Amino acid sequence: MAAALSVACSKCNLRELCMPVGLSDEELGKIDELVATRRKIKRGGALFRNGEPFKSLFAIRTGFFKTCVTAEDGRDQVTGFQMAGEIIGLDGIVNDQHTCDAIAIEDAEVCVMPFDRITELSREVNALQHHVHRIMSREIVREHGVMLLLGSMRAEERLAAFLLNLVQRLHARGFSRSELVLRMTREEMGSYLGLKLETVSRTFSKFADEGIIEVRHRHLRILDADALNRLVNPPPGRE
Template identity: 85%
Template sequence: MNPHTIKVACSNCNLRELCMPLGLTDAQIQRIDEVVATRRKIKRGGTLFRNGEAFTSLYAIRTGFFKTCVATEDGRDQVTGFQMAGEVIGLDGIVNDRHTCDAIALEDAEVCVMPFDRIEELSREVTALQSHVHKIMSREIVREHGVMLLLGSMRAEERLAAFLLNLVQRLHARGFSQSELVLRMTREEIGSYLGLKLETVSRTFSKFVEDGIVEVRQRHVRILSTDALKRIVNNQQACH
């Protein structure tokens, strides 16, 4: 057995509501406990899975933060998403039984390993689990669609505002502050995800600071006006 794997139980995990269906019986939870047999620790900068690797499991992030990325033809890394505790990662592998991106830890992280064949097997018995997996996949599709819209039609300010609002909303669902966040990713990684140059990201942050919308201390961001960020996002049609 891999030394990085430890026996785990969903039944006593504080993130259970985020990555497991609600309303399960104790017996059903016990069955899921048996499927989610192990945890893996990934050091900051370490890889959970790579593009082209065989797909065997989904991973529920227990602690830490990840980015997914693909190498572009000219060798650059294109960031395709950021994932945090309570979210499920690895769905990209379901289609062709191979992963289509790299998943890299942005800080020391721990994931619960959920072998996909066992999940499928159990889904046939526990219908709540099946619809939950579908819900997670659907949420991914909606999120990707949102990113496409973001990159297709928004100016730099709108992209960054939408990104900050989305991040703080996801963190808030995990019990964190609605107005303060620590960015686990670099400005460059944010730029890669939002289709913006590093200088543009820095300049846009500075503009938000000047306008009194956010306070920034290195990676600490405090949102002073959520409404102002929402107005920027909703004001897409304003003159450029």
């Protein structure tokens, strides 16, 4: 359900993550008019579904999402996880319809940014057009990274890369560099990383036994970030 906008983009503490920086007061005023509504999505609810018409991009204010597609065997394949300060919905730009489902994995709130208004405003605020291009480019780079991850890495390397990426993104939002709450299930992680649930659980246990991480339910603490980094980027001469 749409809710009236109560906090302008210019006053939002996530502005620098999802909006261009260095705008004039006049440009900020125009950006404030871009976000007409907010939507709250309950855990398990869909922000949009595969095949739905594409009309808006969404800036995540609070909560976590997963994007997924249905594989040929009918199972859901997780294609990404998105958090506060990130933009979701870019998949719909090419063919004017969404190509995946976006599901809230915890209660969430998004700012709705109609794409026709973004296009209009981009003509007046050059930084906005540049910013949208940067977001799209970042998404392409991310997908390329996932392909490399799935194509060439062992299970331990995949999970290490995933945890390092997650904590890095959370740290950019002011959270701890070493502690996090895993919003997604191990099954969802496995789907994203191309690993079976048993493999994910076994790898978590191995990391814990080796003193690299500490896990209590969904609370995870990284004890040895260097060890995770060495798994992802082994020193020269080591396989």
